[in-house]
Amino acid sequence: MINRSLAERRSDKVIECDINGQPISLDVPPTRRLLTILRDDLQMTGTKVSCEIGRCGACMVLVDGQQVNSCLTMAYQCEGKKITTIEGLSQAEIDPIQQCFLEEGGYQCGYCTPGMIISVKALLSHNPEPSTEDIEEALSGNLCRCTGYGGIVRSVQKAVQLRRDSS
Amino acid sequence: MALNKTTSGGRWRIRPDGPEKVTGKLAYLTDMSRDGMLVGRVLRSPHPHAGIVSIHTEKAKRIPGVHAVITHADIPGMNRFGIVNPDQPVLCEDRVRYIGDAVAAVAAETPEIAAQALESIEVEYVVLPVVDDPVKAQTKQAPKLHPGGNVLHRNQYGYGEVTSGFAGCTHIVEETYLTPRQMHTYMETEGGLFIPEEGGRLTVYSPTQHGYKDRMQLARILGLPEFNIRVVSSPIGGSFGGKDELNVQPYGALLALVTGRPVKIHNSRWESVRAGLKRHPMRIAMKTGVDDSGRILAHQVSIVADTGAYATLGAEVLNFAIEHVTGPYRYDSVEVEGVSVYTNNGVSGEFRGFGGNQAIFALEGQMDRLAEKLGQDPWEFRLMNMRKPEDPGPLGQTIVRTDGAMQVWKSLAGSSMWLDRQDRITDNPWLRKGTGAAFVMHGSGLGFGIPDPAGGMLALAEDGKIEAIFGYEEFGQGLIATLELMLIEQFGFGTEDIRIVIGDTDLVPHSGSSTASRATSMMWKSLQKLRGPFLDRMLDEASKLLSLPTESLRVGTGGIWNRSGEHLLLTYGQLAQGVQEEIRFQTHFPFPASPTKRIGAHYLYTYSAVAVEVEVNVLTGRVKVLKQYHAVAAGPVMNPQGFLGQIEGGSGMAVGFALSEDSVMDSGVYLTRNLDTYMIPTYTDLNGEIEVHAIEDLPEDDEHGPRGVGEIGSVGVAPAIAAAVYHATGKRISKLPIDPESLQEVPDFLVKAVSRP
Ligand code: FES
Numbered sequence: 013m014i015n016r017s018l019a020e021r022r023s024d025k026v027i028e029c030d031i032n033g034q035p036i037s038l039d040v041p042p043t044r045r046l047l048t049i050l051r052d053d054l055q056m057t058g059t060k061v062s063c064e065i066g067r068c069g070a071c072m073v074l075v076d077g078q079q080v081n082s083c084l085t086m087a088y089q090c091e092g093k094k095i096t097t098i099e100g101l102s103q104a105e106i107d108p109i110q111q112c113f114l115e116e117g118g119y120q121c122g123y124c125t126p127g128m129i130i131s132v133k134a135l136l137s138h139n140p141e142p143s144t145e146d147i148e149e150a151l152s153g154n155l156c157r158c159t160g161y162g163g164i165v166r167s168v169q170k171a172v173q174l175r176r177d178s179s
Numbered sequence: 180m181a182l183n184k185t186t187s188g189g190r191w192r193i194r195p196d197g198p199e200k201v202t203g204k205l206a207y208l209t210d211m212s213r214d215g216m217l218v219g220r221v222l223r224s225p226h227p228h229a230g231i232v233s234i235h236t237e238k239a240k241r242i243p244g245v246h247a248v249i250t251h252a253d254i255p256g257m258n259r260f261g262i263v264n265p266d267q268p269v270l271c272e273d274r275v276r277y278i279g280d281a282v283a284a285v286a287a288e289t290p291e292i293a294a295q296a297l298e299s300i301e302v303e304y305v306v307l308p309v310v311d312d313p314v315k316a317q318t319k320q321a322p323k324l325h326p327g328g329n330v331l332h333r334n335q336y337g338y339g340e341v342t343s344g345f346a347g348c349t350h351i352v353e354e355t356y357l358t359p360r361q362m363h364t365y366m367e368t369e370g371g372l373f374i375p376e377e378g379g380r381l382t383v384y385s386p387t388q389h390g391y392k393d394r395m396q397l398a399r400i401l402g403l404p405e406f407n408i409r410v411v412s413s414p415i416g417g418s419f420g421g422k423d424e425l426n427v428q429p430y431g432a433l434l435a436l437v438t439g440r441p442v443k444i445h446n447s448r449w450e451s452v453r454a455g456l457k458r459h460p461m462r463i464a465m466k467t468g469v470d471d472s473g474r475i476l477a478h479q480v481s482i483v484a485d486t487g488a489y490a491t492l493g494a495e496v497l498n499f500a501i502e503h504v505t506g507p508y509r510y511d512s513v514e515v516e517g518v519s520v521y522t523n524n525g526v527s528g529e530f531r532g533f534g535g536n537q538a539i540f541a542l543e544g545q546m547d548r549l550a551e552k553l554g555q556d557p558w559e560f561r562l563m564n565m566r567k568p569e570d571p572g573p574l575g576q577t578i579v580r581t582d583g584a585m586q587v588w589k590s591l592a593g594s595s596m597w598l599d600r601q602d603r604i605t606d607n608p609w610l611r612k613g614t615g616a617a618f619v620m621h622g623s624g625l626g627f628g629i630p631d632p633a634g635g636m637l638a639l640a641e642d643g644k645i646e647a648i649f650g651y652e653e654f655g656q657g658l659i660a661t662l663e664l665m666l667i668e669q670f671g672f673g674t675e676d677i678r679i680v681i682g683d684t685d686l687v688p689h690s691g692s693s694t695a696s697r698a699t700s701m702m703w704k705s706l707q708k709l710r711g712p713f714l715d716r717m718l719d720e721a722s723k724l725l726s727l728p729t730e731s732l733r734v735g736t737g738g739i740w741n742r743s744g745e746h747l748l749l750t751y752g753q754l755a756q757g758v759q760e761e762i763r764f765q766t767h768f769p770f771p772a773s774p775t776k777r778i779g780a781h782y783l784y785t786y787s788a789v790a791v792e793v794e795v796n797v798l799t800g801r802v803k804v805l806k807q808y809h810a811v812a813a814g815p816v817m818n819p820q821g822f823l824g825q826i827e828g829g830s831g832m833a834v835g836f837a838l839s840e841d842s843v844m845d846s847g848v849y850l851t852r853n854l855d856t857y858m859i860p861t862y863t864d865l866n867g868e869i870e871v872h873a874i875e876d877l878p879e880d881d882e883h884g885p886r887g888v889g890e891i892g893s894v895g896v897a898p899a900i901a902a903a904v905y906h907a908t909g910k911r912i913s914k915l916p917i918d919p920e921s922l923q924e925v926p927d928f929l930v931k932a933v934s935r936p
């Protein structure tokens with residue numbers, strides 16, 4: 013059974029979180045999707061939308077460093093969390109992963125690219141020496157229709173190599 | 180030489196649109212918004228076929244926050260669209276013919292209110308029998324979907340006598356090939372922003388492959404002069420043919436004009452699936468016979484294409500398939516007939532490869548089967564029957580002569596992948612490897628008799644930028660990057676000197692469509708024509724300003740230099756300020772067409788040979804593509820990264836076409852509604868090796884330069900996979916996508932284990 017008083021209290025509550033290093037209060041229904049908050053409420057359209065059911069990865073963001081489909085994340089789940097979107101990855105300077113995508117041509121139309129780069133970021137932050145299987149798993153939820161993944165494979169390999177060389 | 184980053188050297192460049200794409204800063208047209216904008220939604224038919232008895236919108240209109248609810252009665256102009264054959268209602272009047280047919284549209288303050296409004300529109304339907312089989316659709320009993328009946332288009336081609344041809348054959352192969360209803364699956368679904376402007380103008384920000392064509396169609400629907408509409412159409416998050424036809428534009432435009440407010444529409448994936456185009460499912464029956472030496476004496480083909488509810492480019496796709504079912508081969512006799520049939524199965528239309536994918540899958544299947552009957556090597560068999568460079572094209576038309584067929588044949592024959600073809604046995608008893616190959620010739624441009632204009636403009640802008648202005652679109656293929664590289668290499672400008680202007684009908688000239696593998700060729704030709712006059716005029720003006728003879732000057736990075744290039748004498752900014760009259764040159768010409776008067780016949784062809792190595796797991800029936808080899812003869816490579824990307828990307832789509840993709844329908848209703856059931860290849864499916872060889876040599880007197888590569892990578896892969904699967908398992912494939920169940924086996928070791936007492 014629903015605890016009414018709890019539900020009501022919950023719905024009044026402003027959600028506090030951090031987006032790309034900025035503390036932010038979200039006065040939205042607790043079930044509003046993070047994707048909608050980002051794209052429609054905050055006009056942060058670097059995060060893309062394509063399937064809205066967690067299959068394509070176009071909407072991928074980092075929540076406390078983990079890759080998360082923002083189309084499947086509700087506002088209340090963001091309470092107290094650190095959210096990083098593609099815009100947050102290159103605030104000071106372009107992320108080395110983004111540079112690898114640029115140099116290797118890991119994109120065409122670019123619509124899958126923000127989500128793809130977020131997933132690579134999540135992978136390499138946790139696993140600097142990923143095996144082929146690790147990469148496959150990390151990117152299994154990011155679809156690209158343009159590149160046939162050739163350029164993406166090369167971009168990821170390069171990003172791994174770069175990290176190895178610099179450490 | 181393999182085409183890759185290393186072999187491309189300095190020509191492998193970071194794309195001008197790259198930084199904005201990798202940082203998420205690029206605003207796609209579906210990312211745009213405006214203050215006070217409304218949300219547009221379309222009410223679509225829940226039935227694949229029904230009569231409309233009544234439409235009541237009063238309830239919906241009364242909902243607070245709803246600003247407009249429109250139906251067919253609100254269309255000021257023509258209530259039809261279709262690039263060539265406008266037979267699709269913008270908003271249906273009395274009948275719906277597919278599950279995505281539009282009946283009404285609303286504009287509301289929020290998506291929630293718009294959704295509520297859609298639910299409040301009352302439409303009474305009488306459900307009609309569904310026509311879901313293109314063969315049955317041609318029978319007398321079938322309900323007629325259009326006044327002219329259910330045949331959209333019929334065509335044929337032939338020469339010689341197939342009946343006597345077959346009589347002389349030692350071996351005949353007869354097979355029927357079936358191909359799926361593939362979906363473009365661009366990651367950015369259809370959408371855009373529609374803004375009513377001062378003075379009755381309308382700005383349409385919405386992806387398309389031909390801005391001017393959209394403008395023409397919208398003007399017809401809205402009853403407005405074309406110049407009252409501005410279509411901004413790039414950048415685009417993928418199209419592949421799917422956004423060539425109008426999609427949401429009529430609704431956005433109508434709602435914006437009715438409400439006087441900006442309206443945004445962005446399709447959900449399900450709406451994109453139900454309303455959008457698909458690749459024509461085709462049933463291709465082939466009968467092909469050879470004499471005992473292996474020469475092809477007769478080739479008979481019958482094509483049935485399911486074009487769905489409306490025409491769009493269904494007739495043109497069928498013509499293309501008819502042209503491509505004979506491929507790069509010689510025959511004594513040929514008889515091809517085809518029919519494109521209306522059904523209630525969604526709408527089929529233009530899609531990368533344009534009917535060639537289906538045709539070549541069938542044709543190459545025949546070649547493999549014939550070679551086997553003859554006991555010949557399949558690639559040698561193709562050589563024996565290969566066309567000669569001076570031979571006419573597939574429809575008997577004059578075509579531009581190249582050695583492309585032999586070039587790609589040899590490249591594949593000499594590749595290590597083909598020479599070291601694996602034995603089918605691997606270490607794991609349930610994994611089998613196999614290698615297969617396919618041979619493709621693919622036409623570019625729209626073909627004879629279809630208006631196919633091209634052209635572009637070069638200007639020195641007031642701020643000193645060299646502007647290259649073209650009516651082509653950027654949907655990811657790298658058109659901007661290619662244009663930039665051409666300007667650097669062929670004119671000597673620096674990256675910083677150039678500004679590229681595309682995708683805006685208020686700014687660009689008519690350049691024709693960005694389809695049919697034509698844009699790169701046409702940009703190249705335009706620049707060839709513009710180069711002389713543009714550079715001469717710049718040097719002339721510079722010589723006046725500098726009081727130096729033109730012979731002592733040349734253009735270069737940043738401006739005009741002395742001939743030997745030590746001194747920058749005049750920046751482009753200074754030149755622009757100094758000239759009396761603007762420096763601006765435009766060119767306009769048609770895509771080269773064959774002198775042979777056969778509608779749709781192509782003049783320029785690209786050739787490719789593809790080999791793939793697959794691994795088949797006979798426990799699961801799953802096929803994995805391990806390696807690919809593509810030899811492509813398309814003239815000089817204008818942009819190596821773009822070229823490689825087109826072949827890799829096209830081939831990735833073809834892997835899906837061969838192995839996993841099908842928009843499954845049951846009685847006109849889509850069962851695959853999103854990307855959880857419609858399976859495009861993932862990273863894991865496509866991270867095998869891929870080697871692309873670009874063969875750039877053209878005959879010395881060739882004047883056409885680079886040929887298109889936008890489609891060819893997507894054409895030969897499916898038949899090569901089918902051949903490889905046969906090599907691995909001994910099972911012939913005639914239906915795509917390959918059904919894993921058909922490849923499943925109970926391996927020996929399991930049989931033994933089970934049968935032991
Ligand atoms: S939009 Fe979230 S996974 Fe596709």
Ligand code: FES
Pocket residue numbers: 118119120121122123124125155156157158159366416417655
């Ligand atoms: S680059 Fe277009 S979807 Fe990946």
